[in-house]
Amino acid sequence: MPPARGSAACAALPFLSAILAVVLIACSGAPPRKPAEELPPAGPPPSVSPPRPGGGIAPRPPDVAGARFLRIRIDDGTGTTTLAGETVRVWDADGRLAAEARGSVTLGAIGDRVRFNGTRLLGSAVDVAGQPELRVGKQRVDGRVRLIARNGQILAVAVVPLETYVAAVVSREAPPLFHPEALKAQAVATRTYAAFSARKPRDPAYDLVGSVEDQVFEGIDGVAEVFRDAAGGTSGLVLLYRGEPARTVFHSTCGGRTESAANAWGRDVPYLRSQSCDDCSGSPVYRWAYRMTVGEGRRVARAMGIPAGEQLQIIVTDRASSGRAARVRIVSGGVARETQAAEFRKAAGYSRVRSLWMEIEPAAEGWLVSGRGYGHGVGMCQFGANGMAKAGSGFREILARYYPGTELSREAP
Template identity: 40%
Template sequence: MTPLPSRWLLGSWLLAIMAAGMPPVAEAASGVTIRVLLTAEASQVEVQAEGALLVSGADGRERHLPSPVMVTAGNTGLLLSGAASSSDRLTVHGGRTGLVVGLVQTTAAAGKAPAGSHAGVGTLTKWTLSGGLQVIQHGRQLMVVNDVDLEDYTKGVVPGEVSAGWHSEVLKAQAVAARTYALYQRTMSAGRDYDVVAGVQDQVYQGRQGVDERILRAVEETKGLAVGFQGRPIYAAFSSTAAGPTEDALNVWSKDLPYLRGVDCPFDMKSPYYRWRVAVPIDKLERALRQQGIGVGVVATVTPFGYSRAGRVTRIRILHSGGELLLRGEDLRKIVGYSILPSARFEVEAVGADVVFNGFGAGHGVGLCQWGAKEMAELGYSFSTILSYYYPGTDLMRVDQLDLSPQIPSNQS
């Protein structure tokens, strides 16, 4: 692989971006609502607020109910604190202080609960939320969706994705990326009851948890700003640590987007995820494959079978007693667990009782590198420069200047 350039060689190019300026920040709130899926697998939902709750059903009829209200699935519709209703869908609003929502999961629902909680069968998770709440009955399970203003949504994402103690320009860059990602998904969500999932499937959203003065300032100072390409919000992908060039979206999701093509990233060597070593028990790998419906025998070898330009495994070859299996590198991460196999940039050191991986970086490596952005901010670069570097060819635009009309989603594999 070609050696990475010195960070200083990029300086003149980055300074040129800084000189280009950026549009004025919008003074008013966006007025755009984001529908955030908290879970699709709840057995009961408890909603509390200061004062009465305003509840409306599918027919739009409103009524005030004393707090708290317990929502469960009934035979002919939702039950509100045990009282039958004829609606399988309701909306709940509280006062200015928002809602406190407790969810009991029916099945394991990792990634759909606030950071620090552990969602699983019978587990109660609590959220403190701005905006309103939709509860939608599907059989005996409840889908729970937070309808929240775009700016409040952004405040709930930034502390879930980066440390509030990081440089203010990183927090601003993350705020703009989070806002942009939500807008993009909103344009792609026609036919769904939600726009984004409150977890690693999309962005880690925590409601009001972890929102401190630094987070508020970063969101306020970038209010109404998003990253655009040809007048539309971009697919503002980001990940923790590139540990080398960022990746082309085409190699990860089969999405050929000009602003998501790899760039050199010599800025993230201080990341704790820059280099790692993981041993995965061979029997655990076999079980994980079978749980995904992939029939394998006893695994004998695991060998990278192709690499991207950025050095990530595009395909991996698994020889087993039943034959040969070829998987995408990202699919192997998904099967084994993203937290176990941090990235697809790895070599296989050994295969015995364990498969030992030596790797670099964390995440898919597409778009903004969070640890790289941290270093760039500490070197004096602005949030707008950071965004322009990791999303080349894009523009920083006001939300009200973007085309937010629905699009037909392309297949993402």
């Protein structure tokens, strides 16, 4: 149940506000990817080609030598992409310089061909780089970006060194005031999730999406030293389960007990089982409440296909063994529909109904929805990790607790 790409909560970039940081990390509240089938397949990982120097605009050498790369989709899904740099150069699939511009250019697509600045038609895929730097939308990226035209849409895929990606993601998925050991645990989880994803890419053209669907990546700007230290201090480390990268999902705050992958997504994963966790009790969203108005309840009901009239009822009808709501029934005017509780949460908004560990009670002029924790609850509890770190645990201990049965390894296979 991935929320909308680039949701408002994730588009804002506060670095120093603890409260907004909570909002940001809660972006991981939606399960990155659907469950099950995505256990890593056997066989070698897909090759990711390194940045190709072109026309004298080469990525910085330290980013190339010996580094692994990820292909991250960074366009905003609107169908066009704005590129900016003092000079922007475009190469076609054969490596020939196809276009050059100064300042800002817009790339769109006509069918399966890239349209350059509203006029020239290029091939179906081009590589771009900027001098001295390139911005794609608001994001500053390093190295090469590939633009692909597909059915009238343009996809922008940044080829990012793995460790650059890890530091940038940790900067958006965790608050800077977290304990350094908790940030290191986050860095390993982030790197492992990327390694897991690269073995079964989302699309032939990219490994991961740079939003809450996978992990939030917003370019290389604003990555504070604490985050680079967390990545650097764990460089190359990943968690393996039976020799394969683990699916190291995480969430803001479990609220007292984590959720199992089986309950959340319908398939058991041995290292993603429910366990008690009180280390997140210092989280501002350990407990929460949301007053849902009648108007909002009607909107949610309509979003779920119920023509909401008078006497609207919203009832939790089934719960998972962890205590989280599994099914919700909506009744109005003789029409009833029962759905997955996750669908209700999505319709209400992830930042309002912060988790499925909730009670829904009729209240004056609407409902009182009260609950525990923030996010899907599966895998590492970020505030729990921070609580453990503050109490003296190192990142290895934190990871062993939240992903039991996995092993820390220096290199992804």
